[in-house]
Amino acid sequence: MMKNFDITRLRLHNQGLSEFRFANPGDVVKQLGAVQAQDYAGAKWALGQRMQDTTNAVIDQSFNNGEILRTHIMRPTWHFVTPSDIRWMLMLTGPRVQAGNGFMYRKTEMDKAVIRKSYRVLERALRGNKHLTRNELGSAFEKAGIIAEGQRLGYFMMSAELDGIICSGPRKGRQFTYALLEERVAQVNALTRDEALAELMKRYFATRGPATLKDFTWWSGLSMADAKNGIEMVKSQFVNEVFNGQTYWFAETKLPAKKNSPTAYLLPNYDEYFIGFKDRSAIGEVASRSNIDESSPALIAHVIILDGQIIGGWKRTLKKDTVVVELNLITNLTKAEKRAIAEAANLYGQFLGLAIQLNW
Numbered sequence: 001m002m003k004n005f006d007i008t009r010l011r012l013h014n015q016g017l018s019e020f021r022f023a024n025p026g027d028v029v030k031q032l033g034a035v036q037a038q039d040y041a042g043a044k045w046a047l048g049q050r051m052q053d054t055t056n057a058v059i060d061q062s063f064n065n066g067e068i069l070r071t072h073i074m075r076p077t078w079h080f081v082t083p084s085d086i087r088w089m090l091m092l093t094g095p096r097v098q099a100g101n102g103f104m105y106r107k108t109e110m111d112k113a114v115i116r117k118s119y120r121v122l123e124r125a126l127r128g129n130k131h132l133t134r135n136e137l138g139s140a141f142e143k144a145g146i147i148a149e150g151q152r153l154g155y156f157m158m159s160a161e162l163d164g165i166i167c168s169g170p171r172k173g174r175q176f177t178y179a180l181l182e183e184r185v186a187q188v189n190a191l192t193r194d195e196a197l198a199e200l201m202k203r204y205f206a207t208r209g210p211a212t213l214k215d216f217t218w219w220s221g222l223s224m225a226d227a228k229n230g231i232e233m234v235k236s237q238f239v240n241e242v243f244n245g246q247t248y249w250f251a252e253t254k255l256p257a258k259k260n261s262p263t264a265y266l267l268p269n270y271d272e273y274f275i276g277f278k279d280r281s282a283i284g285e286v287a288s289r290s291n292i293d294e295s296s297p298a299l300i301a302h303v304i305i306l307d308g309q310i311i312g313g314w315k316r317t318l319k320k321d322t323v324v325v326e327l328n329l330i331t332n333l334t335k336a337e338k339r340a341i342a343e344a345a346n347l348y349g350q351f352l353g354l355a356i357q358l359n360w
Contacts, residue, residue: 008308042268209250
């Protein structure tokens with residue numbers, strides 16, 4: 001019978017955390033389908049932990065080259081997605097996000113006519129492989145007679161992303177830019193909606209499984225009706241098991257020999273290991289025993305995982321040659337467990353190319 005230990009061990013393996021499975025950032029994103037990325041620095045580390053001997057600079061270069069894109073695509077928030085997947089995924093998930101944004105569009109007086117006008121402005125401003133920042137595009141809106149400041153500007157940009165007008169361009173220094181999707185991304189064969197749904201289901205359960213249909217609808221933003229239809233299309237590729245009254249779907253996987261315990265990970269704040277699930281109880285046994293929930297100050301920043309379980313939070317402070325990592329633990333640790341966390345912190349320092357100062 002499945003236990004939480006089995007769930008966490010399978011998830012760590014399937015997501016490429018317990019062993020390095022990916023050669024480059026695009027491979028990570030492709031396999032996972034999409035990776036939450038509103039915190040760009042944290043999202044880069046999420047990719048880095050699933051690759052061997054990579055660096056922050058390598059992932060920056062991959063992003064600037066357009067090998068991975070960052071756009072609004074689900075729930076709604078920014079995600080990394082690959083160029084080959086962006087169109088069919090937007091076709092599948094974009095309408096649900098647009099419908100959910102309807103209240104804010106009405107509140108900010110963004111009717112269909114002004115949204116269509118904003119798209120024409122974006123197309124003129126970005127045509128010819130131009131890459132402009134949000135503020136630069138806000139100036140273009142202003143010249144065209146469109147009021148676009150603050151929240152309203154953000155919703156104009158999000159709507160254009162969801163409708164496949166724009167996507168991320170290379171960064172200018174530390175600023176993000178936008179590009180026309182049709183110029184940034186080569187055309188690929190289109191999928192039907194059913195084909196897109198089946199593909200997203202396969203990506204999700206192959207990498208997040210064991211997971212439930214409720215977990216999938218939380219992650220994707222799609223309806224339960226979509227989830228039920230989708231699992232019917234792909235269920236021959238997965239196995240399922242009932243645990244605590246819920247049906248978990250996952251790929252039949254032959255796990256490698258048990259990895260030495262303890263094993264630790266310093267995961268970023270929106271890592272798919274926990275943000276990809278509605279029900280996170282499988283990784284919350286230690287927190288539950290300590291009467292700690294997700295709103296605890298100990299877990300507000302980034303998350304420490306030890307043998308699959310959340311055991312505290314961490315935050316970073318960048319200095320000239322050093323990254324200071326401050327730990328906030330919710331349980332007592334053995335010497336071996338502390339060594340495992342120190343090793344995880346050293347990996348983070350190597351990723352950034354900085355010395356680590358670890359504050360317990």
